[in-house]
Amino acid sequence: MKINKTLLCTLLLVPVLAISQPSVDLLIRHARIIDGTGNPWFYGDISIKAGRIREVSRHIDSAGAARIIDAHGLVAAPGFIDVHTHLEGGLFGGILGHPTADNFLFDGVTTAITGNCGGSQTDIAAFFHQLDSVKVSLNVATLIGHGSVREAVMGRDDRQPTPEETRRMEAMVEQGMRDGAVGLSTGLIYVPGTFAHTEEVVGLARAAARYHGVYASHIRNEESQVTQAVEEAINVGRMASMGVEISHFKVGGKANWGRSHETLALVEQARKEGIDVTIDQYPYTASSTNLGARLPSWAIAGTQDSIVSRISNPAIRKKIISGMLAEIRRYQFPDFSFAVVASYGADSTFNGKSITQINRLLGRRAGARQEAETILDMMVKGGAQMVYHSMNEKDVTYIMSYPFNMAASDAGVPVQGKGMPHPRAYGTNARILGRYVRELHVMGLEEAVRRMSSLPAQKFQLTDRGLLRPGYAADLVIFDPELVTDRATFENPHQFSTGFSYVLVNGQVVIEQGKHTGVRSGTPLYGPGYSH
Numbered sequence: 001m002k003i004n005k006t007l008l009c010t011l012l013l014v015p016v017l018a019i020s021q022p023s024v025d026l027l028i029r030h031a032r033i034i035d036g037t038g039n040p041w042f043y044g045d046i047s048i049k050a051g052r053i054r055e056v057s058r059h060i061d062s063a064g065a066a067r068i069i070d071a072h073g074l075v076a077a078p079g080f081i082d083v084h085t086h087l088e089g090g091l092f093g094g095i096l097g098h099p100t101a102d103n104f105l106f107d108g109v110t111t112a113i114t115g116n117c118g119g120s121q122t123d124i125a126a127f128f129h130q131l132d133s134v135k136v137s138l139n140v141a142t143l144i145g146h147g148s149v150r151e152a153v154m155g156r157d158d159r160q161p162t163p164e165e166t167r168r169m170e171a172m173v174e175q176g177m178r179d180g181a182v183g184l185s186t187g188l189i190y191v192p193g194t195f196a197h198t199e200e201v202v203g204l205a206r207a208a209a210r211y212h213g214v215y216a217s218h219i220r221n222e223e224s225q226v227t228q229a230v231e232e233a234i235n236v237g238r239m240a241s242m243g244v245e246i247s248h249f250k251v252g253g254k255a256n257w258g259r260s261h262e263t264l265a266l267v268e269q270a271r272k273e274g275i276d277v278t279i280d281q282y283p284y285t286a287s288s289t290n291l292g293a294r295l296p297s298w299a300i301a302g303t304q305d306s307i308v309s310r311i312s313n314p315a316i317r318k319k320i321i322s323g324m325l326a327e328i329r330r331y332q333f334p335d336f337s338f339a340v341v342a343s344y345g346a347d348s349t350f351n352g353k354s355i356t357q358i359n360r361l362l363g364r365r366a367g368a369r370q371e372a373e374t375i376l377d378m379m380v381k382g383g384a385q386m387v388y389h390s391m392n393e394k395d396v397t398y399i400m401s402y403p404f405n406m407a408a409s410d411a412g413v414p415v416q417g418k419g420m421p422h423p424r425a426y427g428t429n430a431r432i433l434g435r436y437v438r439e440l441h442v443m444g445l446e447e448a449v450r451r452m453s454s455l456p457a458q459k460f461q462l463t464d465r466g467l468l469r470p471g472y473a474a475d476l477v478i479f480d481p482e483l484v485t486d487r488a489t490f491e492n493p494h495q496f497s498t499g500f501s502y503v504l505v506n507g508q509v510v511i512e513q514g515k516h517t518g519v520r521s522g523t524p525l526y527g528p529g530y531s532h
């Protein structure tokens with residue numbers, strides 16, 4: 001009787017189970033799966049249900065799948081995490097105004113960490129609320145920026161904070177962490193971050209560390225003082241007992257080419273000491289920032305009015321120019337031809353031209369001194385966003401070979417056709433996979449994927465992303481490693497990367513057969529201190 005009863009139950013249950021077997025939303029079949037750990041690819045299937053990965057295995061039965069993508073011949077990998085972006089807006093447009101973030105999606109990016117270089121929204125809760133109501137195509141995490149906090153409390157003044165101002169800045173950082181920031185960022189070359197002593201940064205880093213945040217820094221100098229600047233960033237981590245991310249790791253200026261061996265040795269030394277330091281990089285020999293970066297920092301303190309009044313005073317102007325010329329002498333650059341305009345509000349015909357070319361166009365005598373005059377005239381008219389060709393390929397490649405280095409575009413969302421932005425906004429990940437993996441063999445494909453997925457997820461504590469694992473968020477990129485290519489160049493930057501056939505964000509297909517579907521399935525990602 002007992003046996004019969006069991007048999008009966010089994011007979012009844014089997015068909016019931018088959019019917020109620022929950023279907024999956026999407027099944028990816030026959031992919032070469034690179035899971036994000038750095039392990040070698042294997043052939044297999046991936047099923048997705050309700051925005052999450054349900055199963056990853058050699059074979060999954062396709063019965064009941066609402067949709068099947070045949071990924072035969074393609075790699076399926078975790079969606080890329082871009083650890084250094086500027087989505088708040090500014091010259092090239094913010095994500096709230098351009099919510100489909102096409103440049104990132106076409107480059108395989110499914111998550112971006114913004115608020116870098118000391119610049120973020122100071123009200124993190126409001127920022128996340130805006131992202132939630134606009135709905136964007138990317139997942140977004142943010143740092144809270146020291147420069148923005150300092151400006152909110154002390155303006156753009158070149159001075160040290162009072163004890164009361166220090167307390168207010170710390171309170172803002174703590175609030176930002178409770179609202180879900182993943183850490184503190186600094187931009188120690190920019191006004192007003194540059195006016196802060198290390199002690200101030202350590203105090204605010206400690207405030208972020210109380211909520212288990214990371215310290216991400218655009219360090220104080222990336223040229224002749226680069227080793228001191230790397231040491232300062234490491235020291236903040238040491239003093240505040242927290243992880244450090246050194247942003248867009250580089251050595252700029254001809255005089256410093258080759259010094260990446262020194263600076264990476266410092267990172268390795270710090271890791272041996274027990275400080276969790278990692279780095280990120282964009283794969284280009286040019287950087288991009290504002291024109292004001294060419295002036296001594298004291299000259300760009302305060303408002304635009306105060307900058308203009310300094311430049312208009314003949315004695316001060318002379319002093320600024322000698323500071324500018326001293327800098328390029330230190331770089332061992334003969335003139336400002338390494339400086340190319342990305343976007344100049346006062347005259348867009350300057351876009352794409354070097355300062356040397358503009359100087360000539362204006363009918364001025366050739367030479368660095370005259371070019372410095374041209375730069376100051378442009379500063380008076382509101383300044384410009386620039387591209388600086390200041391690095392060398394050997395350093396870029398050496399830094400690229402470092403295993404604890406992540407991919408970072410340092411970009412926002414460019415407005416199509418507007419200005420001549422740095423191509424990194426479009427091509428960072430495709431360029432790493434095409435040029436540095438496929439052509440130059442600086443690293444293997446699995447290693448590159450690891451650095452674009454699980455390494456950044458671990459560093460920024462995005463605990464359910466960066467790996468192809470059951471239960472993880474279904475952020476995926478499906479691509480042909482033989483075809484993936486960055487098409488954006490310095491001369492023609494507004495070009496999307498190609499080769500990413502499908503990009504999924506939280507289980508939804510955002511890039512399909514190389515086209516943006518318009519789907520906006522991204523979500524804000526909250527940091528470890530989030531409490532609401």
Ligand SMILES: [Zn+2]
Nearest residue numbers: 117218247248
């Ligand atoms: Zn930066």
